[in-house]
Amino acid sequence: xxxxxxxxxxxxxxxxxxxxxxxxxxxxxxxxxxxxxxxxxxxxxxxxxxxxxxxxxxxxxxxxxxxxxxxxxxxxxxxxxxxxxxxxxxxxxxxxxxxxxxxxxxxxxxxxxxxxxxxxxxxxxxxxxxxxxxxxxxxxxxxxxxxxxxxxxxxxxxxxxxxxxxxxxxxxxxxxxxxxxxxxxxxxxxxxxxxxxxxxxxxxxxxxxxxxxxxxxxxxxxxxx
Numbered sequence: 328x329x330x331x332x333x334x335x336x337x338x339x340x341x342x343x344x345x346x347x348x349x350x351x352x353x354x355x356x357x358x359x360x361x362x363x364x365x366x367x368x369x370x371x372x373x374x375x376x377x378x379x380x381x382x383x384x385x386x387x388x389x390x391x392x393x394x395x396x397x398x399x400x401x402x403x404x405x406x407x408x409x410x411x412x413x414x415x416x417x418x419x420x421x422x423x424x425x426x427x428x429x430x431x432x433x434x435x436x437x438x439x440x441x442x443x444x445x446x447x448x449x450x451x452x453x454x455x456x457x458x459x460x461x462x463x464x465x466x467x468x469x470x471x472x473x474x475x476x477x478x479x480x481x482x483x484x485x486x487x488x489x490x491x492x493x494x495x496x497x498x499x500x501x502x503x504x505x506x507x508x509x510x511x512x513x514x515x516x517x518x519x520x521x522x523x524x525x526x527x528x529x530x531x532x533x534x535x536x537x538x539x540x541x542x543x544x545x546x547x548x549x550x551x552x
Contacts, residue, residue, distance in 0.1 A: 333390055333391075334477070336385055336389035336390045337390065337473045337476070337477065339385060339389075340382055340385045340386065340389075340390065340469060340473060341469075341470060341473055341474070343378060343381055343382045343385065343465075344378075344382055344464075344465045344466070344469045344470050345465075345466070345470055345488070345491045347378050348375075348378065348465065348495055349491075349494075349495060351374055351378075352495065352498060355367070355370070355371075365446070365447065365450060368446065368450045368453075368454065369450070369453075371454075371457075372450075372453050372454065372457045375457050375458075375461040375462070375465075376457065376461060378461070378465065379460070379461040379464050379465060382464065382465065382469060383464070386469075396472060397464065397468035397469045397472050397473075397525060398467075398468040398471075398472060398519065398523050398524060398525035399464070399468055399525040399526065400524065400525075400526065401526070402524075402526035402527070402530070403524075406522060406524040406526050406527035406530070407526075407527070407530055409518060409522055409524075409527045409531075410518075410526075410527040410528065410529070410530025410531040410534070411530065411531075411534065413514055413515060413518045413527070413528075413530075413531035414530070414531045414534040414535055414538075416514055417511045417514050417515065417531065417535055418535070418538065420507070420510045420511050420514060421435075421436065421507050421510075421511065424506060424507045424510050425437075425507070427506070428503040428504075428506055428507060431503065431506075433501065433502050433503025433506070434501055434503045434504065435503050435504060435507060436500060436503075436504040436507050436508070436539070438501070438503075438504070439499065439500055439504060440539055440540075440543050440544055441544075443539075443540055443544045444544035444545075446544075448541070451540045451541055451544070452540075452541065454536070454540055455533060455536040455537050455540050455541060456533065458532060458533075458536050459529050459532040459533030459536055460529060460533075462492070462532065463525055463528045463529045463532055464525065466488060466491060466492040466495070467488060467492070467515070467516070467519050467525060467528055468519070468525040468528075470484070470487065470488040470491070471484045471485050471488045471519060471520070472484075474487055474488065481520065482520070485516050485519070485520050488516070489512055489513065489516045492512050492516075493505060493508060493509045493512050496508050511535070514531075515528050515531055515532065518531060
């Protein structure tokens with residue numbers, strides 16, 4: 328009986344982690360124009376934290392598991408260094424994919440960064456921390472570990488989580504930006520599969536978004552459009 332209840336809890340958890348963000352995105356129509364309205368950015372941050380906390384509640388009180396069961400453990404020096412290395416490799420991937428995206432006549436992630444330059448610094452910082460923490464729990468640690476528990480196939484589980492993460496970013500970043508994020512997401516997914524450390528992925532994600540959302544907008548006028 329307990330196994331059946333745990334499976335039911337996991338299916339609900341998977342819907343919250345992978346399905347609910349899509350539903351909320353469809354309801355609110357996430358798009359670059361949202362950046363013109365600080366209230367929409369605040370709503371996005373609140374929603375992501377609410378969904379994440381709801382999932383954590385399921386992990387603790389329904390599944391009777393710990394955060395270690397989704398790969399969230401104490402950050403070791405090795406994990407930190409791997410997170411930094413992932414950030415460096417991920418940054419290089421954006422540089423290498425930009426010519427390909429331009430060749431296709433699509434916009435790179437620079438277009439979104441240009442718009443982020445208009446957003447107050449405090450809200451951009453909130454987006455960085457929210458994405459780096461919440462998205463890693465919702466889109467990486469929980470779905471990969473729970474799908475692996477259900478299917479016994481870690482690579483398949485990682486690929487499903489990877490696809491959901493990339494598709495979730497399409498409405499805002501467009502086709503070109505999604506291609507670039509797809510390459511970046513492959514790197515962070517491999518990092519998780521190899522290290523089984525969500526903390527390492529959080530380091531990589533936060534560094535990436537801090538660079539893109541906080542530093543680059545300061546030089547927005549020099550970025551290619």
